[in-house]
Amino acid sequence: MAIIDLGKVSITWRGTYAGGTAYTPKDAVYYNGTSYICTANTTGNLPTDTSYWNKMAEGGDVATTLTTQGDVLYRDGSGLQRLGAGTSGHFLKTQGTGANPVWAEAGGGLVQTQFASSNSSYQNGSQTFSSMVEATITPTSASNKIIVLANTTGYYFNANSNGTDRNHYFRIVRDTGSDVATISAEQRSDMQTSSFRVDNTSMFDRDDPNTTSAITYKFQMKGQGGGWDYYTNHNSTHASQIILMEVSV
Amino acid sequence: MDAFFKRVQAIKVLYPSVVRNEGDKGFDDNGDEVSMNETDITNKITEQDTERANAATKKTNDKASGIAKLKADTWSPLTADEVTALFGE
Numbered sequence: 001m002a003i004i005d006l007g008k009v010s011i012t013w014r015g016t017y018a019g020g021t022a023y024t025p026k027d028a029v030y031y032n033g034t035s036y037i038c039t040a041n042t043t044g045n046l047p048t049d050t051s052y053w054n055k056m057a058e059g060g061d062v063a064t065t066l067t068t069q070g071d072v073l074y075r076d077g078s079g080l081q082r083l084g085a086g087t088s089g090h091f092l093k094t095q096g097t098g099a100n101p102v103w104a105e106a107g108g109g110l111v112q113t114q115f116a117s118s119n120s121s122y123q124n125g126s127q128t129f130s131s132m133v134e135a136t137i138t139p140t141s142a143s144n145k146i147i148v149l150a151n152t153t154g155y156y157f158n159a160n161s162n163g164t165d166r167n168h169y170f171r172i173v174r175d176t177g178s179d180v181a182t183i184s185a186e187q188r189s190d191m192q193t194s195s196f197r198v199d200n201t202s203m204f205d206r207d208d209p210n211t212t213s214a215i216t217y218k219f220q221m222k223g224q225g226g227g228w229d230y231y232t233n234h235n236s237t238h239a240s241q242i243i244l245m246e247v248s249v
Numbered sequence: 250m251d252a253f254f255k256r257v258q259a260i261k262v263l264y265p266s267v268v269r270n271e272g273d274k275g276f277d278d279n280g281d282e283v284s285m286n287e288t289d290i291t292n293k294i295t296e297q298d299t300e301r302a303n304a305a306t307k308k309t310n311d312k313a314s315g316i317a318k319l320k321a322d323t324w325s326p327l328t329a330d331e332v333t334a335l336f337g338e
Contacts, residue, residue, distance in 0.1 A: 120271055120272040121253045121256075121270065121271070121272055122270070122271055123253070123257045123269065123270040123271075124268070124269045124270075125268045125269065126268035126269045126276070126277075126278045127278060128269070128278060128279070128280050130269055130271070130276070130280070157254070159261075225268075225278075229257070231253065231254060231257070234251065234252075234253040235251065
């Protein structure tokens with residue numbers, strides 16, 4: 001009885017196309033999102049070469065556009081496009097109708113904080129400003145803002161049995177090393193008679209330092225002389241603190 | 250009266266030019282540090298503590314003696330300190 005070689009009678013799936021593999025008719029492969037069937041013996045001819053291959057099933061734009069882990073698909077004016085994985089920590093930002101999305105930093109975020117609390121006993125009855133507490137921060141961007149919160153709790157003491165009103169002056173300054181600028185100031189009136197008075201003074205402001213160099217913010221006070229003193233920083237009840245917050249805009 | 254307050258009061262007597270204290274350092278109105286002797290400061294604090302204690306004791310005694318004079322009905326005159334202790338200034 002004669003034996004007739006019918007060859008392949010069904011499709012043989014060969015997996016992803018490889019250039020060094022010999023393919024024969026009815027071999028099927030996967031290549032760039034589309035499956036192909038071999039129509040003639042071939043080695044090294046891409047499945048897109050119609051002399052040896054025919055398409056079986058086309059994967060379409062989605063399969064060919066997305067190529068890498070983290071890719072995001074979007075449509076521009078002409079068709080589907082790939083937005084490659086962006087910088088870690090960035091968020092997808094729409095730019096509105098008629099524009100393509102992009103990766104971007106989250107706006108208005110808190111970038112860093114610095115905190116300081118002084119435990120160096122402080123008394124000032126002079127007419128010269130000096131720091132009760134200070135903290136240093138190095139902005140990550142010149143366009144970022146610095147929010148400064150400062151607080152001191154202490155007591156005033158008037159050594160005179162009688163007298164006229166005296167003032168105490170508080171301020172927050174930005175010291176860049178070469179320049180000192182006052183960013184906030186406040187005046188407090190003091191009592192006239194000999195006594196203690198415990199008080200709390202808080203100040204806060206937003207600063208635009210416009211630098212990425214280290215800057216020091218100082219919470220300072222001075223008096224008006226004449227025996228009126230301010231005491232703080234010598235126990236947990238009488239202390240001064242400053243908080244610096246860098247925010248992106 | 251806390252320890253730091255006592256220290257400043259002692260420094261005010263010993264070093265009148267010191268108008269600002271930060272920790273154990275004293276400064277004048279120009280912001281210049283003033284050299285201070287810690288032993289002298291400690292001794293002055295002790296001296297002022299004694300003065301305050303003596304003043305408190307005297308006030309207590311004046312009050313007691315003033316009350317005793319009033320109760321005794323002997324018409325002994327009160328001293329100025331007894332009057333202050335009893336009725337204030």
